[in-house]
Amino acid sequence: MTTPAEAVPEVRKDGSQHKQKQMIADHFSRLARAPRTGDKCVYTFVPGNLTELLLSFDLLPVLPEINALQSGMRGKSREYISLAEKQGHSEDVCTYVKCDLGMMKSGNVGPTGEKIPDPDLLLLSYTGCFTFMKWFEILRQEYGAPVAMLHVPYQGDGEITAAMRDYVVEQLRRNVIPALERVSGKSYDEDRLSELLARSARAEDDLVWVLESAKNRPSPIDAYFGGVYYIGPIFTAFRGTDEAIDYYRELRAEVEQRLADGRGPLAPDGEIEERFRLVVEGPPNWTSFREFWRMFADEGAVVVASSYTKVGGVYDTGFRHDPARPLESLADYCMGCYTNLNLPRRVELLSRYVVDYGADGLLVNSVKSCNSFSAGQLMILREVENRTGAPGGFIESDLVDPRYFAASNIKNRLESYLQMIDQKRQAGGTA
Amino acid sequence: MTGELELVVAEAEELFRDLRLGAVRRWKEETGGLAVGYMPIYVPLELFHAQGVMPVGIFGGGDQLEIIRGDAYYQSYICHIPRSTIELGLNGAFDCLDGMVFPAICDVIRNLSGMWKLQFPDRLVRYLDVPQNFDPEVGGRFYRAELESLAAELAARGAASYDASRLRESIAVYNELRGRVRDLYDLRRREPWKVPTHELYVLLRASVVQPVEASIRLLDRYREAALAADERRPMDQARVLVTGSFCEQPPLGLIRTLERSGCYVVDDDFVQIHRWMECDLPTGGDPLASLVDAFLADSVASPVRYIGEETKGRALLERVERSGAEGVLFCAPSFCDPALLDQPMIVAAVEAAGIPWTAFKYAENNGQFQVIREQAGTFSDSIKLWSD
Numbered sequence: 154m155t156t157p158a159e160a161v162p163e164v165r166k167d168g169s170q171h172k173q174k175q176m177i178a179d180h181f182s183r184l185a186r187a188p189r190t191g192d193k194c195v196y197t198f199v200p201g202n203l204t205e206l207l208l209s210f211d212l213l214p215v216l217p218e219i220n221a222l223q224s225g226m227r228g229k230s231r232e233y234i235s236l237a238e239k240q241g242h243s244e245d246v247c248t249y250v251k252c253d254l255g256m257m258k259s260g261n262v263g264p265t266g267e268k269i270p271d272p273d274l275l276l277l278s279y280t281g282c283f284t285f286m287k288w289f290e291i292l293r294q295e296y297g298a299p300v301a302m303l304h305v306p307y308q309g310d311g312e313i314t315a316a317m318r319d320y321v322v323e324q325l326r327r328n329v330i331p332a333l334e335r336v337s338g339k340s341y342d343e344d345r346l347s348e349l350l351a352r353s354a355r356a357e358d359d360l361v362w363v364l365e366s367a368k369n370r371p372s373p374i375d376a377y378f379g380g381v382y383y384i385g386p387i388f389t390a391f392r393g394t395d396e397a398i399d400y401y402r403e404l405r406a407e408v409e410q411r412l413a414d415g416r417g418p419l420a421p422d423g424e425i426e427e428r429f430r431l432v433v434e435g436p437p438n439w440t441s442f443r444e445f446w447r448m449f450a451d452e453g454a455v456v457v458a459s460s461y462t463k464v465g466g467v468y469d470t471g472f473r474h475d476p477a478r479p480l481e482s483l484a485d486y487c488m489g490c491y492t493n494l495n496l497p498r499r500v501e502l503l504s505r506y507v508v509d510y511g512a513d514g515l516l517v518n519s520v521k522s523c524n525s526f527s528a529g530q531l532m533i534l535r536e537v538e539n540r541t542g543a544p545g546g547f548i549e550s551d552l553v554d555p556r557y558f559a560a561s562n563i564k565n566r567l568e569s570y571l572q573m574i575d576q577k578r579q580a581g582g583t584a
Numbered sequence: 585m586t587g588e589l590e591l592v593v594a595e596a597e598e599l600f601r602d603l604r605l606g607a608v609r610r611w612k613e614e615t616g617g618l619a620v621g622y623m624p625i626y627v628p629l630e631l632f633h634a635q636g637v638m639p640v641g642i643f644g645g646g647d648q649l650e651i652i653r654g655d656a657y658y659q660s661y662i663c664h665i666p667r668s669t670i671e672l673g674l675n676g677a678f679d680c681l682d683g684m685v686f687p688a689i690c691d692v693i694r695n696l697s698g699m700w701k702l703q704f705p706d707r708l709v710r711y712l713d714v715p716q717n718f719d720p721e722v723g724g725r726f727y728r729a730e731l732e733s734l735a736a737e738l739a740a741r742g743a744a745s746y747d748a749s750r751l752r753e754s755i756a757v758y759n760e761l762r763g764r765v766r767d768l769y770d771l772r773r774r775e776p777w778k779v780p781t782h783e784l785y786v787l788l789r790a791s792v793v794q795p796v797e798a799s800i801r802l803l804d805r806y807r808e809a810a811l812a813a814d815e816r817r818p819m820d821q822a823r824v825l826v827t828g829s830f831c832e833q834p835p836l837g838l839i840r841t842l843e844r845s846g847c848y849v850v851d852d853d854f855v856q857i858h859r860w861m862e863c864d865l866p867t868g869g870d871p872l873a874s875l876v877d878a879f880l881a882d883s884v885a886s887p888v889r890y891i892g893e894e895t896k897g898r899a900l901l902e903r904v905e906r907s908g909a910e911g912v913l914f915c916a917p918s919f920c921d922p923a924l925l926d927q928p929m930i931v932a933a934v935e936a937a938g939i940p941w942t943a944f945k946y947a948e949n950n951g952q953f954q955v956i957r958e959q960a961g962t963f964s965d966s967i968k969l970w971s972d
Contacts, residue, residue, distance in 0.1 A: 241931060243924040245661070245945075250925070279716060279890075283691045286716070286890055287925035294896060294929055302716060302890060306726070307688070309697055309711025316729035320715070323722045495711070496698025521661045524921060528666065529695040531657055536702060549659065 167419055169404040173385050176400065178265055180390050184213055185267035193336050196272040196292065199465040201280025201305050201487035203329070205349035205393035205474070210337040214390045215269060217288070221252040223264040225439030225553030233259060234554055247284045247522045248554040250291070257295060272298040274336045276329065280305040281464075281492030282525040301332035305487040311498045313488045321484035347476035349393035350483075354473040359401035360387055361468050366408050367457040368510050371427035373411035375418040377456035378446040381437060388465030392474075420450040428453030429571055432506045434460045434499075434533065435518040435526050438550040441558045445550070448564050452571050458506035460499070460526075463491035470502070492525045500536045507541040513574045516546040516567075521557050544577065546570030589809035593783050596802060599790035600836075601648060603672060607794040608640050609680045618743050620708065621678060622685040623669070623693050624831045625888060626860040627712055628875050630758050631735060633796060634751040635743040640681060641792025641857065644668040647835040647949045657699065663919040664947040665832035666696045673703065682741060683708025685734075689831055689888050690921050708741050710734060716890040718880045728876050751871035759864040761796055764803040766859070769851070771807065773907050776848035777818045778810050782839045788855035789833075822964040825909035826852040827900060827930070828916030828923040830886060832948050841953040842913070846964035851907035853886075860884055887926035896926075897933020904939055910967045913960065914943035940967055 187194055195207055196215045207214050224230045233255025234248055240258070242251050256262070263269045275298050277289040293300050303324050306317040330341045363383055367376045374380070383404060391397040411418075417425045421443050431449075433456045438445050449456070466472070467489050475482040487493070494502070507515055515537045517530045534545040548566045551557035599607055608619045620632060621642040632639040645651070645668030654671035672678055684707065686697035697711040713730060715723030735746040744750070765788070772779035787806055791799035810816075826842070830853040842849060862882045865874045883889060885899030904912065912934050916923035927943065934941050942963045944956055 241928040243927065245919045246921060246924050277890075283694070283888075284921055284925060287887075287921070290891060290896060291925070291929060294932070300892070302892065304716035304723070304890070306713045307694060307711060309686075309694075309713060314729075314733075316726060316733075320717075320722065320726035323725075324717055327719065327722055328717070495701065496695055497701050499698075500702065519659055521659075524662065524695075525691040527659060528662055528692040529657075529699050531659070532699050532702060 167407050169400060169407055170382055172400055172403060173382060176386060176391060176396055180213075181263050181265040181267060181269070184215060184263070184269055185265070187213060187270045193273040194270050195274045195276050195333075195336070196289075196298075197276040198278050198280065198282070198285050199388050200282060200490040200492055201278035201303070202388070202392075202465065203276065203278060203303070203483055204390060205346055205353055206325075206329070206333065206483065207276070208349055208393050209342055209346040210333045210339050212274075212333065212337055215272065216389055217253040217292075218249050219389055220256060220263060220269065221249040221553055222439045224252050224256055226442055227264060228440070229256070230440060230553035231555050247288075248552055249522060250284060250288045252553045253288070254291065254295070271296050274298060274332060275300045276332075277302045278305065278487065279303060280487050281307070281490050282523075284525070299332065299336075301329050303329050303487070305493060308488060308493055308495050308498065311495050313485060317488060318481060318484045321487060322480045325480050325483065343479055346479045350474040350479055351476040352395065352398055353387075353393045354475070356387055356392065356397040356401045357466075357468045357473050359405045360384070362405055363401070363408050364458070364462065364469055366412060369412055370511070371415070371417040372430065372455050372457050373408050373416060373418060375420065375425065375446075375456050376462060377433045377437065377459040378420070378442070378449070379418050380456070380459055380462040384462050384465060418455055420446055422447060422450060425450045425455055426453050427455045429574060430455055430457045430510065430512045432456070432458045432503060432510065432512045432515045433518060434503055434515060434530060436461045436464070436520050436523060436552055437518065438520070438558050439553050440555040441560065444560060445558075445563070448567055452568065454567075454571060457510040457512055460491055460503065463502075465490065467491055467494075467502075496529050496533060500533055500540070503533065503537050504540045507537060507543050512543060514543040514545060514570070515541075516548065516570065519547065519549045521549070521551045522554065523552065544570075544573055588805065589813055592802060592806045592809055593786060596783075596786040596790035596806075599793055600786045602793070603645060603649060604677045605640060605680055605793055607798075608638060611638055611795055612680055618682040618738070618741060619680055620683040620685060620738070621681045623687060623689065623696075624833075624855075624857070625687055625689050625886065626714070626857055626879075626883070627685050627687050628731060628879075629796070629857065630751060630754040630865075630871075630875060631731060632738070633757065634754040635735065635738050635746060637738055637743045638795060641789075641855070642669060642672075642678075642684070643789065643792070643833050643855070644948050645672055646833065647837065647951055649949070651949075661919055662692055663832055663917050664949060665917070666692055668948065669696065670699065670703070673700070681707070683710065685710045685712050687712045688714050692921075693831070708737060710737060714879065718892070720877065720880060724876050724880055727879060728872055731872055731875060748871055752867050755865045755871055755874060756867045757796055759867065761791070761800055761803075762858050762861065762864060764800055764807070765791075768803065768807060769859070771810070773850050775818070776821075776823065776850055777816050778813060780843060781849040781852065782836060782843060785836065785839055785854055788858070791858065792855065820968065821846050821848045822967040823848050823850045823908055823910045824913050824964070825850060825900075825904055825907055825911075826854075826913045826915050828914050828920070828927065829854055830856050830888075830923070832917035832920060834915060834946050835948060835950055838915075838946055838950060838953055838956060841957045842960050845957045845961035846968070847913070847960055850909050851903050853884075856884065856886070860886075887922040895933070896929040900930055901933060901937050901939075904934075904937075910971055911940040911942070911963060913963070914941060916943075916945055918945045918947055940971065
């Protein structure tokens with residue numbers, strides 16, 4: 154008879170993962186203590202987040218998307234979504250929103266088992282996703298908290314114009330900063346903001362190095378399943394902090410060592426022996442994250458580049474937060490996030506990944522919840538195929554609604570796709 | 585129906601059903617001008633007109649179009665209008681359009697702008713970002729820059745250059761159109777039996793695919809004929825406001841079904857573009873500033889527009905009051921993020937005000953309405969039987 158401890162295989166993790174887990178736990182503990190310590194909480198979104206600006210006012214960021222994905226990973230999202238749907242939210246709309254609402258209605262208990270405090274401010278950074286605007290309109294009704302709106306223009310023509318930048322900077326000056334001053338009781342300190350941005354840039358350098366390490370064969374990292382851990386600190390509450398600098402330095406050292414040893418990425422069940430190199434477009438599924446990763450790992454499929462790891466900032470095309478022009482730099486950051494790029498730019502980026510990372514093909518994981526990502530993905534797939542000659546694959550799931558994760562269907566499609574790549578290789582094709 | 589009324593409605597319906605945009609093709613042959621399509625909700629029609637460009641409303645393929653290639657562009661969980669629009673683009677129906685403008689409606693329409701760029705690289709393709717910040721010094725300045733850039737882009741494609749006096753004239757022309765539409769909505773509110781919604785709807789659809797001057801004449805003829813239609817007598821129907829159908833439009837059959845099931849539609853958000861501004865625009869002064877100011881201050885409270893400090897649902901309650909509606913029908917397209925994410929907030933306001941409501945979804949190509957007929961009929965009966 155096996156004990157429960159023997160039945161569950163041990164999950165293998167790098168040191169940086171343990172460090173990140175501790176950073177997140179500390180952050181949630183600080184949030185839980187906020188009603189007693191008097192810390193103020195600002196709810197905001199990952200794409201276009203203004204973490205350095207919040208930290209310059211000593212405000213604590215809360216990211217409902219992250220809460221939702223963690224609810225998905227903890228197996229809580231089904232009941233949360235069901236609760237929101239019972240309260241009249243359509244089955245057709247984003248499950249992050251419904252998961253967040255269900256979590257709120259269930260006591261707003263975060264991943265560490267402690268209650269997340271209500272928002273003192275809703276910072277609606279409306280970047281690359283229409284749903285964000287509705288989401289915070291709903292939360293405003295639920296919490297009665299004030300909203301600071303930052304409308305980030307879309308790169309419809311694939312570029313950032315001076316008028317777009319001025320628009321964002323003016324909103325920061327006239328709307329966002331005064332709202333942060335009101336909620337924090339502190340004055341805006343541009344020098345402090347610049348210091349934080351300088352720290353961000355250092356962490357960003359190491360993140361980019363880590364992501365680009367996947368150009369090696371074998372790749373020492375998985376830039377999708379592993380990548381979601383790598384982007385964790387910089388996409389959430391830690392950009393601009395010394396902790397983030399330390400985390401990325403440690404992560405880089407780990408990856409350097411892995412590279413020197415000629416080792417592949419570490420998946421939960423062990424190291425992956427690389428047989429296929431893929432670029433993945435679209436967010437992952439969170440409710441069956443490990444099972445999803447295992448489908449790839451079992452086949453030796455390593456993701457060498459992904460668009461999801463650019464959703465909170467595209468750094469590998471050269472952008473860095475710039476302490477010399479703090480607000481302009483924040484504006485450029487917001488406008489440069491992946492889902493704020495138009496489709497031709499997305500096609501260019503993905504095609505470049507396929508070529509630069511020597512990938513066998515582009516695989517789209519199309520999630521039902523996210524029209525910002527999903528609308529147009531079939532065309533993206535064909536365009537990238539045409540431009541690179543590498544074959545495309547397509548699977549469907551959802552972010553946090555387990556009803557839309559059909560494991561056998563996804564596995565079948567993935568295996569067929571990888572078999573096709575194999576056959577093309579044997580036939581001397583480009584894959 | 586009297587002869588003239590029948591004639592006008594038939595004329596409008598022919599324009600509405602002509603997916604190959606015959607009136608646009610004729611206008612281009614006659615004038616040699618540019619024609620530019622736009623997706624629903626709002627674009628500054630006056631600016632196109634002032635530069636000699638015919639703006640053409642593209643509202644999808646409705647229930648008349650078999651989707652062959654469009655479905656290869658979209659997953660099953662995305663609404664219907666982009667797939668029929670791309671189908672029409674691919675099958676040559678839009679050959680007469682020199683470009684397309686995609687206003688900021690939602691992520692699907694936004695991404696369609698990029699797909700159009702990839703699919704039709706030689707055409708003018710413009711994503712029109714409208715401000716969600718309504719401070720004239722911030723959002724106003726941004727929107728003005730957007731309009732100036734749009735005007736320059738049209739001119740670069742062969743349209744007349746921007747000219748303030750011509751824009752003032754165009755604003756006056758569109759004020760006339762807005763006035764005619766407002767009048768018909770008022771008449772329908774007062775005497776809904778005189779202006780059935782399925783007729784008003786085809787008139788509105790016709791008004792976006794022909795020159796504005798022709799639309800004004802058509803609306804005038806309709807109004808005169810409708811007023812004279814004494815044989816149209818009131819019936820014991822429930823007065824309802826229909827909301828949620830601002831982008832992908834319901835099939836005409838659905839509108840007819842609502843009316844046949846015992847509802848008088850006394851307000852709606854179909855083809856909202858001529859009612860997007862709640863007032864006429866000034867015809868003097870700086871006309872670009874007039875367009876900007878009107879957008880910032882006088883636009884309707886659409887789900888695609890950020891509602892800041894205002895209470896969600898307040899605008900709808902005012903419309904219920906103004907129209908004398910006895911109930912609200914939430915009638916949204918499947919998978920429509922703006923409508924469906926907004927709906928629970930608006931429902932809360934409607935419920936708090938004690939107004940009866942019901943909700944259903946549709947797709948533009950639906951052909952079966954029995955379930956909706958039963959639902960709307962029961963709703964209408966319950967209002968007639970049980971409301972105060």
